[in-house]
Amino acid sequence: MTTTALSRPAPGRLPAGLKPLFSGWTNIAITAACTAITLWLAAKLYAWGWAEAVIHGDATACRAASGACWAFIADKFDFFVFGFIPEAAHWRVLFVLGLIAAMIAASLYRAFWGRTLLITWVVALVFAALFLQGDAFGLTPAPLRTWSGLVVTIWIAVVALATAYPLGLILALGRLSQMRAVRLLSIAWIELVRGVPLISILFLASIMVPLFLPEGIELEVLVRAQVGFTIFGSAYLAEIFRAGLQSVPKGQSEGAASLALTRWQALRLVVLPQALKAVIPAQVNTFIMIFKDTSLVLVIGVFDLLGTFKASLSDPAWLGFSTEAYVAGAVFYFAVCFGMSLYSRHLETKLSRDHQR
């Protein structure tokens, strides 16, 4: 962008490390302006978030102080995590969160990737759902309708992925199929879902599903939201899988066929592993998108993490601390999403290195 590469090399007055910061007057001005903005922001943030913040205390202490009211977040912390789940079941919430965290941690290691992990995930999720509800184990029941807070956010995201992943794969294969009916149905599903906002799918799930079910059968709103997310995620993942499948050279399936593998074997053993590997970054981006979008369930009356933050704002004892709540929520979502994107970058470099070897 600059012409420095062409101009005569100036005698080195500046150390090489400082050159990009201080070469020329414009650059010095930019550096100064950026420093000023950063310092100003940092000072404001420090004063608000730490120096003048109230960490222990009550609402009156908070109102007297000019800084943030972290006491509000501390006071409501249990509510953010457990929501309206009965107190006797709180340990089960922690157990389920721990179980999911452990499963995610295990899934990060490529050594574990395989069929066993897949089956363990299914078993763990079914167990978690039954265990948290408690009826099946003779524990204090925590019915689905009471589920709220952090556990709902995590639960919706994880189950949406677990169900949308296979469905997306089927849709992608359907879209690439040579059978016209299969292809058209897949295309219709994918394009319809991708063409409308997620909110409208959630409305569809919350208003229309009861209408479509036979009389006497009712689904909890959480389950209906879950159905919406599965539909939504499947269409987006399908497009990514399609890109992956198309990136595998035709010679691979022809080679597999020449080894007398059936098409199903060739797909499962040769094409799919390469296709899924090729689009890992895009898959992680979709995971991030789905995780962020779980916050939309509050529009149809499910109290996820953001829902409990919003609900806590209307507590008459703690009125007027919305900024603190939203900042705390933003920090949590940022940490999770940014962590995922860092992991995706790490995988990307690692896989491309594998490829070069």
Place this chain on the structure above:
Amino acid sequence: MTPAAPARSRNFADLWNDAGVRKTVFQAALVACVAAVAFLLWWNASGNIARRGLEVGFAFLQRTANFAIGESVIPYSPADSYARALLAGLSNTVVVALFGCLLTTVFGVLFGVLRLSPNPFLSRLVGLYVEIGRNVPLLLQLFFWYSLCTRLSGPRQALSPLPGVFLSNRGLRLPSFVANDGLLLTVLGLAIASVVWLVLRRWAGHVQERTGQRPRILPWGLAALVLAPLAGSQLATSPIAIDVPELRGFNFVGGQEFSPEFVALLFGLVFYTTAFVTEIVRGGIQSVPKGQWEAARALGLPAQRIMRLVILPQAMRTIIPPLASQYINLTKNSSLAVAIGFPDLINISNTVINQTGQALEVIFIFMGSYLTLNLMISALMNRLNAAFAARER
């Protein structure tokens, strides 16, 4: 559907490599399944509708809506029909999407270029913004901006970053032009000047192709740009008037008003989507091979013209397709307006469903509207893409 599934999946494996009869059988079975499910759903729905005594059909659209809408681009009153109410919602959605796409493009290109600045401080600062913008859910961002908007002080202590611009808990007030013939003729003059400039540029291009010398057109173009609007305003009977908002009593009078909901929604959408567009623009510029820079420099082009004539046209090819999907995302995301109370299409549809109970029809209408909007955006961006596509000889 379930009992047949295992048998079918085994067949599925064989059919995968077999053309012919079984393919047809499988497709017929699939279509039959889908039709059966659709029929079952329809059967249940019609039963439920009959049991709940709900009405069916689009007749309700003609009935009086009887509810007020906070703000609308097209004129609307509670005495108007449901169809008119939905149209008002659609117009609000379109306006938000239009302004959003425009602002997002401007800021996205600006930040994308800044992200590639050789100054590491500047590029890191933009990078920090991108990560925050991308990794925090849009809904949370909207709640945050909306809570900031409503917690601003009242009109009497309104923030005024520029003279005539007021930001208060009643929203944003901007000076506006008064529509009269002065404004009309000035805009006309501006349009004529732009056409003149375009013609001059074509002519300069032709001359350059013939002789190698590019005639200087900048002074002529600037002169046209200044003189034509001036002439227009002189010809008009009434001068251009600007309606500057001023505080009178407890609120502002005059100017253009934007509600806090609109401001928060637009700002949130732009803040969120710009982060993605910044990365798209950065990627696009970086995708242009280094040799292009070097060749352009070797021809003696200055940096700005390298960017404008060599790099950006090539970068556009990589930028436009993902940019189109960001425009579509922005349009779809504008539906989050329902969470902060801006009367967009979804918000009004929700009210209509609650009042009439005709969920099926209303959902059909708004899904169709969004699909149409998105198809229009893709069609437009495809044409733009074709214009920038490489023309190989």
